[in-house]
Amino acid sequence: MSYLVLTTVTTFPHTPGTYIVFPYPYAMKQSDFVAAQPVTLVANDRDFPGLAATAEADGMHVPWPVTSPYPLPADEYNVEFATTAAPEFPDDVTQLPYQAPSSAADVATLQADFNALLTKLRNSGQMKKAP
Incomplete structure (x- = not known):
C-alpha cells in the first residue's frame, strides 16, 4: 500500500x-x-x-x-x-545523472553546459527526444 x-x-x-x-x-x-x-x-x-x-x-x-x-x-x-495505487509523483520521479554547476566564462561554453543538461534530461526520459 x-x-x-x-x-x-x-x-x-x-x-x-x-x-x-x-x-x-x-x-x-x-x-x-x-x-x-x-x-x-x-x-x-x-x-x-x-x-x-x-x-x-x-x-x-x-x-x-x-x-x-x-x-x-x-x-x-x-x-x-x-x-489505492502508488502516486505517479514525487517519490517515483527518476533522478537524472549529476550535472555539475556551470563555470562558463563565455556564451559558447554556457551553451555547451546547457546542451549537456538537455541531453541528460532526454536520456533519463524526463524530456521527450527531438521529433
Missing part, C-alpha cells in the same frame, strides 16, 4: 464534532484513496491517532473529535493517507 501526505490550511477554528477537508492533489480523485481509514492528526503539539478519515468527492474528511476539550485552531495541517 502507498501513502501520500495531504496538506490543508484552515482559516477558522473547527469546533468539536466538525471535520477538516484535505483536498485531493492535482490529477487524483476519491477512488485513488482508501475509502475509510484511521489517521493521526497532530495539533497543539499533540497526536490525535485513530481518527476515522473518509474519502469524499471534495477530499479526505478528518473529523475533529466530539470529545476534544477545545476547538482545532486555524493552522496548516499535514496528514498521511493510504492510497
Whole structure:
C-alpha cells in the first residue's frame, strides 16, 4: 500500500464534532484513496491517532473529535493517507545523472553546459527526444 501526505490550511477554528477537508492533489480523485481509514492528526503539539478519515468527492474528511476539550485552531495541517495505487509523483520521479554547476566564462561554453543538461534530461526520459 502507498501513502501520500495531504496538506490543508484552515482559516477558522473547527469546533468539536466538525471535520477538516484535505483536498485531493492535482490529477487524483476519491477512488485513488482508501475509502475509510484511521489517521493521526497532530495539533497543539499533540497526536490525535485513530481518527476515522473518509474519502469524499471534495477530499479526505478528518473529523475533529466530539470529545476534544477545545476547538482545532486555524493552522496548516499535514496528514498521511493510504492510497489505492502508488502516486505517479514525487517519490517515483527518476533522478537524472549529476550535472555539475556551470563555470562558463563565455556564451559558447554556457551553451555547451546547457546542451549537456538537455541531453541528460532526454536520456533519463524526463524530456521527450527531438521529433
